[in-house]
Amino acid sequence: MPGSSHEAMHRIFQKDPALLTRALQGVLRIPFPEPRDFAAMNVDLTEIEPVERRVDTLLRAETDEGTYLLVVESQGKPDERKRGSWPYYLSYLYEKYRCEPVLIVVTQSSATARWAAEPIHFGVRGCPSLTVRPFVLGPDNVPVIADEREAERDVPLAVLSAMTHGRGPQAAAILESLAAALRTIDADSAAVFVQFVDSCLADRRAQQMWRDLMTAIQYFWRHPLAEQVREEGREEGREEGRLEDRVEMTLNILEWRGIQIPDSVRERVRACTDLNQLELWAQRAVHVTDAGDLFADDRS
Template sequence: MVSPPHEAMHRIFQHDPGLFSRVSRFLGVDIPTPVKATALPTDLTETNPVERRVDTLLRLETADRGPFLLAVEAQGKKHPDKPASWAYYTAYLWTKYRLPTALLVVCQDHATARWAQQPVSCGPPQLPTLTVQPLVAGPHNMPVITDPEEARADLVLASLAAITHAAEPDVGAILKALSTALRDAPEDIAKPLIEFTAQGLAKRPAKNLWRNLVAVDLSFYKSYLAEEVRKEVRKEVRDEVRDEVRDEVRDEVRKEVQDEALTQGEARRAAADVLAVLAERGLTVSEAVRERIGSCDDPEILSRWLRRAVTASTAEEVVAGA
């Protein structure tokens, strides 16, 4: 299943094909800025039923070195079958288009990046025949852009920096710099970068930070992400109100229970006082009268009975007429 980070890591190069030449300087190679770029079909399926697709495929043309193909693969984790697939991609593209073919693998963690950049040969050790060693962009070599001015100078690179550093400690500062830089950007420029960044962060904790930054720093901006943030804020407010109401109801119920318990306690004590006075005076108390006094839960009536018990001739007079 294709994940949002996977899509963001390669589609950002479709969005700005010139990004590769700017990224290349961090990878130790010098790729001229293309004067023309064409997105090519990514389907590498042959006549057999095996389907093979590269993530992003671009035909880049430079002023002094001629055209070449760039295949971009997003790699979220190590996979033993991938080097063979990459070898197939590059060989097939070279054969089909008769153009030099470069392979760029974009990663979000150091372990996957180290694995991806190791050369893999399809032949035995003494006969390497075809060796695949892609360029790899990841947290180990992508710039940490924490200055809004630096981010403003290359917004797409700053977005890629945020995506590749999604799990790194510096991602918060990168995201803040990017959101600050995007304040002044036209909506048609800001919109795809905001959403590429959101996709690239996926379910990582940094996505919540990015959502908050979008909601605060880019409150003017309207996109699915901003609307999603607003919906969640509204839901949180509704939940808070509901919780407050629930707390109020719970407090009222608790008070009612406490009051009821207090009233019942007072009634029991008052009934006991009435019976004690009658016993102290030596008056006979029938079971019916005792039951009536003991079952009364009205403190006012019991208080009246207590006063009567002091002067009444019989226990029946105490409860007569309530």
Template sequence: MVNPPHEAMHHIFRHDLHLFSRLKDVLGLPLPDAVEAVVLPNDLTETRPVERRVDTLLRLDSAQDGSLLLAIEAQGRKDPSKPASWAYYVSYLWTKYGLPTVLLVVCQDRATAEWAALPVSSGPAYMPTLSVRPIVVGPHNMPVITDPAKAAEDLALATLSAVTHAGDPDIGAILKALSTALRDVPENVADPIIEFTAQGLSKRPAQELWRTLVAVDLSFYKSYLAEEIRDEGRAEGKAEGRAQASADAILLVLEQRGLDVSDDVRARVTGCDDPETLRGWLARAVTAVSAEEIFAEE
């Protein structure tokens, strides 16, 4: 089932066609520097009424090594049927285009990433006719980018880092670095990064933190997400639900960072119903050295 995190994990490679080539230092692989990258049709449907679609398909052209195909799959959970589908994709693309094909699987949790990285053969163990050995990107090998300067050097890589580390205890610092880096870039550059990050964090606690950072750090942008946040803030009848979500996000960030949250802090956070105050506390929770420090400026 297609969902926002699924779309973000592979669409970021369409947004920045050279992102894969720049992963060579991260993955420790001798990847070629693509001279040109082309988005190809992702429809792998046969003439029979069986529809098969790879999430994203790119052709990478290198002056030194010629061309190769990059099939990108976003995988949210373990699925025993997937290796066979991946084998089909690679075989079909090899047959159709006559080009070497690389399969890249992007995951958001370590268990799924480790499962996806396991080699699977279609034949018996003593005669592996076809083996699937995908390259896997996930929280186990993506860099944790918490320095705004580093994030600014490669916004697409910083976005992929944020999406794949959506459940990481450092996600607050990762998102803060990204939102800070976006302050100094043109709006047309920042907008897709804002949306990809929001999609990638969908249905996770970190999404509320990202929404708050967009509203506070990037308030001058007019992206869909930023406007949605402001509309929600003005809508009557939603204040209580928004306050509860913000309070939950504050406590989650503090706890995931290993800070001791006293009963007094918890009571003060959950008892507050002012959206602006809660946003300020949430922004400070990312870098505070103690839970009490989020109230320091008051």
């Protein structure tokens, strides 16, 4: 229990609340604003009913300099409630684990990134008692990886690039490079990355391009997301058969890559009734630099 000295040191301010203001202003030189009124409040901060609070991802990192707790929050848009919950998370985690907590916010929006990067200050303006400075990953600082070799060197970073830049003007080049890089890693990991990217592509056209690219990679069709894509196609009332799907996929990939399609190429692709041939052309469409190269090894 607190001793008498402890009690006296804080109860004096209950007796004369204005003394606290004078102490802040005159002793500590803190520009605390002049109060209009004071009200005593319950000092018990215990939560009678537990409040569920969850972070998106929490990782424990052991380093030579000590242990860190990495708190990762995905943020779609500004939410002023987070200005209160984020400091709570960090304080709670430090009190519970006695490890340094680090807050990282990930967003696809430049506006949200700017909002999230603003320091959170609690206390007197200009002299806060608590300041939280989130680290933000977003379109303005995550690198654009639109080169196949660069994507292969760091596939997870290429995935993050696709997730944060998926709505930007370079989306097609980013997705194309990532699709090629996914061939260099194990199928299980690639399938997980496929889902991450698919779920982050808010632009419908970019998402369809991604799914078309993944259709051309055979391992994708062994993953549950493939059945989801096919089911969505059925729900949307698509009546075209597998042949028509492959025709459109081949032409769409070329168009999204910015490759000009001569009428002769378009007509030949549309006239094909060999499913295996169309699937081969769809795979070639990911890499060719000229539409005519679709037929490079099967000239007739």
